[in-house]
Amino acid sequence: MAFYDLSKADRITLVAKINGYLEKAVTGGRYKNCLRYFNDPDTYIRKTAYLAVGRLYIAKPELQAAVLKTLEQLLPHNSFYVRQTVVNAAGEIGKNDFEVVQSFFDNGLFDAHHAVRNAVIGSVKKMGEVNPEPVLQWAKQYLHHEDKEIRREICHGIELRGRKHPLDILPMLKELEFDKTARVRNTLVHVLGQIAYKKGCLAIVLAHLKTWKNPEVVAGALEEIIDVHDRYKDFAVLTQDEARTMVAAYFER
Template sequence: MAFYNLTKAERVKVVETIRTEVLCALQFRDFSKANFSFSHNDTYIRKAAYLAIGKIYLTHTDFHHAIISMLEEMQNSSDFKIRQTVINAAGEIGKVSFEQVQLIFERGLFDAHHSPRNAVIGSIKKMGEVNPVPVLKWAKEYLHHPDKEIRREICHGIELRGRKYPQDILPLLKELEFDKTVRVRNTLVHVLGQIAYKKGCLKTVVEHLKSWGNTQIVKEALAEIIDVHHRYRNFSALTQEEAKAFISISFPSMIS
């Protein structure tokens, strides 16, 4: 039965069982004991497993070495679901101690399957939101990587930090303004739109765009920002017309 088809009491019991299995795997250094929950077809079972790892890391300092060893070993699995869960577990740890899991992310960026790579994006988002300094420093190293998908994944991954603190990621985004890959440029424009509609963020984004040299990207970004203020009108700080009027002060020739 799927996780969310269970009653609340049954779900609590399942989560506790998974936590116990993970603890047992760590205690006896028998990491295969965690394979069932890490490879489960139900994404919520896998989520319970990686959340358990994060909580154990915080509460059991004596297991830190065993946890990292387990994740590094399981990242070699042929099952992409296990590798995906490993990345998500590393993301929970990276919220407080990114340096301990940096190698896992360096490997995950190049995973052959899209699911672990998507987990890297999601993990960068959640780590960057609360532990930005080491995460953004690491991300910056990949902004000019030869692989276009790596550049795109990093661009997408740093987005969440920018929704509250756009000034933290705008200098990194600027490094991609002349990227020659359409898929990377589209992600860049998307991220600029996503970080501009929250309270106080539009001014920061627009001011920074004044320093960009790629006029076409700036034009596309401004169009996306205006459109986002309509699409997310129930969540944006300004109405679409207010955003358009504000942008037109700095970029009158680009606003129709």
């Protein structure tokens, strides 16, 4: 039975069971036992597993070495479910202690399966939001990687930090304005739009775009910014007309 087919009471019981089971597996050095939940086809079971491991690392410092060893042993597994769950668990740890899990992201970025690479993006988002300095420093080294997908994934991964602290990532995004790959530039435009509709961000984004030199990327970003204020009108701080007026004030459109 899938996780959300269970009643709320049964879900609580199952979460407690998974927490206890994984702690016992880590403590006893039986990393293969973790596969029971790390390799479950249910997304929410795997999520419960990686959250459990992340909490275990934070709550019990005496088990930190064992947690990391467990994840290291599971990372090469042939199941992408397992590798995805390992990366997500590392992301939970990296919110507080990025340096000890950096290698998981160095590996995950180049994983053959998109689900694992997506787990890297998601983890960079959540880590960058609360532990930005080491995460963004790590991300910078891949901004100009020869693989276009790596550049695109890094661009996407730093997005969440920009929604509250746009100036932390706008200089990094600017480095991609002349990227030769349309897919990377499209992601760049998307990320700029996702930042711009958040509270207090539009003016900062527009002022920064004034310093950019690629007119096609800037034009695409402005179109996206105006459009996103309609697509996300229930969440945007400004109306689309207000956003359009502000864009015109900066760019005399």
